[in-house]
Amino acid sequence: MTEFNPFFKRYSKGLRRVAVVYPNRYVGGISNLGIQRLYFEVNRSEKYLAERFYTDVFDGLRSVENATPLKDFEVALFSIQYEEDVFNAVRILRESGFSGRSVAGGPCVIQNPLPYAKIFDRLFVGEAENAVLDVVEDRAVEGLVPHSYRRRRVELDSEMRSEIIGEGAYGRALIVEIGRGCPRGCRFCVVRQIYSPARWRSAESILEFAEENRKLANKVAIVAPSPTDHPEFKEIVSGLRELGFEVSPSSIRADRFDEEMAELISGTxxxxxxxEAGSERLREALNKGISEDDIISAVEIAESxxxxxxxxxxxxxxxxxxxxxxxxxxxxxxxxxxxxxxxxxxxxxxxxxxxxxxxxxxxxxxxxxxxxxxxxxxxxxxxxxxxxxxxxxxxxxxxxxxxxxxxxxxxxxxxxxxxxxxxxxxxxxxxxxxxxxxxxxxxxxxxxxxxxxxxxxxxxxxxxxxxxxx
Ligand code: SF4
Incomplete structure (x- = not known):
């Protein structure tokens, strides 16, 4: 596996080990900026060393960095992105012989921590930026169940000035989170509630980050629950194109897709x-807010x-x-x-x-x-x-x-x-x-x-x- 890892830290005597565990495959884990943030925050501290675990690298039982067994770690931070990942997490905990403190977070835990309460020692409900060490040290920080039952939310910051680049879900790409939360109200969607309110990073800060990391990849994956709702979406995409990146948004709303946007992402x-639904009637029930005309016209415009x-x-x-x-x-x-x-x-x-x-x-x-x-x-x-x-x-x-x-x-x-x-x-x-x-x-x-x-x-x-x- 080849990757560029700006946050890598060597073990030295006295450092306490924290495992960052993604209980699924590397390809998804490396594309997850939440995981990267945990790793970054632990490794920037003087006391701790973080290493990562994925199910398809040593079965999730040894770290990617040094093949260190999970049982040698003091704390293990799990991120549960999909409900079924909990089965992998349970297997990893059992087979590794891990006896430290386990903490689980991620969207599945935020939406309902209860099924995870008997599996992990602590649960984290919310966004962990700048609180990762509090979680590691088991301080009574907001969102850390059972100390707190209140979802933690943060202002988006730009402290992570680079990121690990590997062969992830978007290929070899720089992943840029342009926003979190969603201003829409689709009735089936949990994102609108568990990551509310919608927050956007400014075009200026996004382009600055991309420019600083220009050498690392030729492609940018822009991620957000609904990226095309970003008020400066077109400026961001055209700015990235000017920097020489190929740009790929994680999804596109049909009603926001026009000729200019098609031109900007041409090559996709x-x-x-x-x-979501075939009939206008059910799309209305879902509060999806797009019509069949929107969909057909998006298909027509997307010539490439x-x-x-x-x-x-x-x-x-x-x-x-x-x-x-x-x-x-x-x-x-x-x-x-x-x-x-x-x-x-x-x-x-x-x-x-x-x-x-x-x-x-x-x-x-x-x-x-x-x-x-x-x-x-x-x-x-x-x-x-x-x-x-x-x-x-x-x-x-x-x-x-x-x-x-x-x-x-x-x-x-x-x-x-x-x-x-x-x-x-x-x-x-x-x-x-x-x-x-x-x-x-x-x-x-x-x-x-x-x-x-x-x-x-x-x-x-x-x-x-x-x-x-x-
Ligand atoms: S647009 Fe997407 S993220 Fe936003 S509420 Fe609808 S389904 Fe959820």
Whole structure:
């Protein structure tokens, strides 16, 4: 593995070891600036040394830097980006013989720390910038459960003047976080709540950073939940192009895509769009705020794109067979425009902190768990068989997303099962009650965390959707 690592530090006697563990593959971990920030903050201190762990390097049991066994570390900081990563984390903890203090953070822990409480010694809810050493030393900093149950949020700073460059999810690229949080209100999306409020870095500071690191890569991946909403998006992209970078935004909103933007990102072979639903009616239920015209016009404008990648969900509230047919129709329409099409279609996970948190998995509160699962499988089969004729299709299994739903909505009992070595199929059997609808008047497992929004607002949105579309 070749990488450029400006934060590397050699071990010297007296340094205390902190492990930064990404319980998934290197390609994702190296593209994660949150992980890089943990590593940077630990290594800039005089007392500590950080080394990194990924599941495909020594099975996550020895560090990338020096093949040091995890059990030789005092503290291990885990970042849980996807619910299933917790299975890898449990295996790593068990097989490594680690006996120090383990701490977990990342989006899955922020959305609902309870399933992780029996697995890790501490949980971190929020953004850790400039508090990493407090976490390492177990000080009562905001966000560090059980000392605090309040989500920590920060001003975006520019203390990290460089970054580790490796072969990551965006190729060999400089990754630049242009913003955090999202000003939009898509009802299925947990990002709008757990990273609120939306914050943007200035074009000036982004370009300065890119210029300082110009020699490290020819490509910049600009990342944010909704990058094209950055008020200076075009200035940023054209400034990066002037510096000689190829630019690739993590995603593009169809309604923000115009000719100027197409010109700025020309050279991008794949245009990724997320209609989420096939019909205008369901996109309205999701509060997605883009129309079919927006999508079609984005495809028309994107002349350089050979491939259009589309993201859809199914198992939405009020979903009918016609809504699924609308997905097929939209994909066929784009295919007829001469583009290759890739489709990713997955069941909705009704996530905590969203107006859909009270929905059952499968979206229909009138059906029981078994019926909802059966119906989701039928819908999956329909979409696969019809879409395969015109597109490359990626539809994950209904069971896999069911397990994600259970972990994201579960309580300590789910964590106990996972800590005890239960595999996903067993979780699905033994904790399927977390796939049921949740009673709107009852306290939810994650209500204990002060997230900084009013639950009544989510409830009003939920009721509105159920009245109009349910
Ligand atoms: S789905 Fe995207 S645009 Fe919508 S709220 Fe979430 S991050 Fe923002």
């Amino acid at each position: 072979r794949t245009l990724t769009l997320a209609p 794109a050979e491939r259009i990648k589309l993201y859809f969900m199914f198992g939405l509230p009020g979903e009918e067979q016609e809504d699924l047919e609308e997905i097929v129709r939209m994909v066929e329409r784009i295919r007829r425009m001469g583009k290759k099409v890739s489709v990713s279609a997955n069941p909705l996970v009704p996530k905590p902190h969203t107006p859909f948190q009270w929905l059952p998995y499968g979206g229909d509160p009138e059906r029981d768990v078994r019926e909802n699962l059966r119906e989701l499988k039928r819908k999956r089969k329909f979409l696969l068989s019809r879409l395969r004729r015109v597109a490359d299709v990626d539809v994950e299994s209904v069971e896999r997303f069911a397990v994600q739903t259970i972990i994201s909505r579960g309580d300590e009992s789910v964590g106990e099962l996972i800590a005890g070595g239960a595999r996903p199929s067993e979780i699905l059997k033994r904790a399927s009650e977390f796939l049921e609808p949740l009673p709107p008047d009852e306290e939810l497992p994650w209500d204990r965390i002060e997230m900084g929004y009013r639950k009544s607002r989510l409830r009003r949105e939920f009721e509105l959707v159920m009245e109009r579309f349910g």
